[in-house]
Amino acid sequence: MVTALLATPVSGRSPEEPPPGLVPPLPPRRHTAARGRLAxxxxxxxxxxxxxGWWTASATGVLTPDVLASPPDVVRAVGELWGNxxxxxxxxxxxxxxxxxLLLGAGTGLLLGIVTGLSRLGDQLLDSAVQVLRTLPFLALAPLFMVWFGIDEASKVILIAxxxxxxxxxxxxxxxxxTDPRLLExxxxxxxxGIALVRQVVVPAALPSVLAGLRLSMTLSVIALVAAEEINSTAGIGYLMAQAQNxxxxDILALCVIIYGVLGLAADGIVRTLERLLAPWRRAGAAR
Structure with missing residues (x-):
């Protein structure tokens, strides 16, 4: 009897039907291959x-070859330089x-960030010194690094770091x-x-911020590369630019600029891939 009463719909509604005024939840949207191709x-x-726009300006004569080479000229320069x-x-x-x-600099920043963020003593001892160094323009350090480390690879790598x-x-x-202190406790x-706490709790909790820092560091590694290769380079993209300028x-100057841009775009793509693999919940939240 009681079972029959419980099973009887109220006001003619079926048990699966939501009460009036409530909207049934939508099924979660899934990332499809079509959406990936569209993105x-x-x-x-x-x-x-x-x-x-570049091709049109070159074809119509708005951009002359002595100002900027056309895309076909850049393609021919690629064939020339790749061939030799x-x-x-x-x-x-x-x-x-x-x-x-990048490996040296990002690794150092990651280690220092964990120490100062996790330890009050580390924050008191290190943070003020690091903040002072952070305000120094790294381009202004290039001449000093040449004096300290010479004009070989060491000065260039350290400047990028x-x-x-x-x-x-x-x-x-x-x-x-x-990071939630209650979680740590x-x-x-x-x-x-110790290390197990940092590896299993602290780093995963701080992962979105770490990936944001890695994105900025990878972008700066390309910018610093341009500056580093101006230090009496005898090889590299910067050397090609110097020779092309002479x-x-x-066409070669435009090619080198495009290469720097592609390197920066590739760096951003790498971080996006890492974010999709290591923090998939962030993309799920953004999709909503």
Whole structure:
């Protein structure tokens, strides 16, 4: 009897029907391959528009070759430099410089950020000194690094490392400081201390800030690479630019600028991929 009464719909409504005034929840939207292709197409609109404008200006004579070479001339320069091996060697040297400097700088910033964000003593001892160094323009340090480390690879790598340390430090320290102290206390209660606490709790909690710092550091590594390769380079993209400037080769100059831009775009794409793999909940939240 009671079972029959409970199963009887109230006011003619079925048990699955929501009460009046309530909207049934929508199923979660899933990231489909079509949406991924659409996003990639939208991201390509800006660069393609710039390329079309450049091509049109060159074809109509608004941009003359002595001001900026046309896209076909740049393509021919790629074939010339790749054929004689100069472009491949320059890319290898520049990517090695940028990669080593980024690895050293981002690693140092990550370590310092964790120490100062997690330890009050570390914050008191290190933060003020790091903040003073952070205010120094890294471009102003280039002549000093030439005196200290010479004009070889060491001065160039260290200059890139200095430029990439502080964005990672600031973002990591901020992310670690905002970690819920109750979570840390609970993990310590369960016996998690030291490196294990940092690896399993602190770094995952601060991961969005760490990835933001990595994005800035990777962008600065390309900017610092341009400055570093002005220090009496005998190889690399900067060396190609210097030689092209001496011979007024605007096609090679344009090619080098495009390469720097592609490197920056690739760095941003790498961080986006890491964010999608390591912090998928952020993309899910953004999709809503």
């Amino acid at each position: 990639a197409a939208l991201r390509a609109v800006g660069p393609l528009a710039l390329l079309a 091996g100069q472009l491949a060697d320059a890319l290898r040297v520049s990517l090695t410089r940028s990669g080593l400097g 200095v430029a990439t340390t502080f964005p990672m430090y600031v973002n990591t320290a901020s992310g670690v400081r905002t 609970a993990m310590r209660t369960f016996g998690l201390h 011979y007024a080769r605007t």
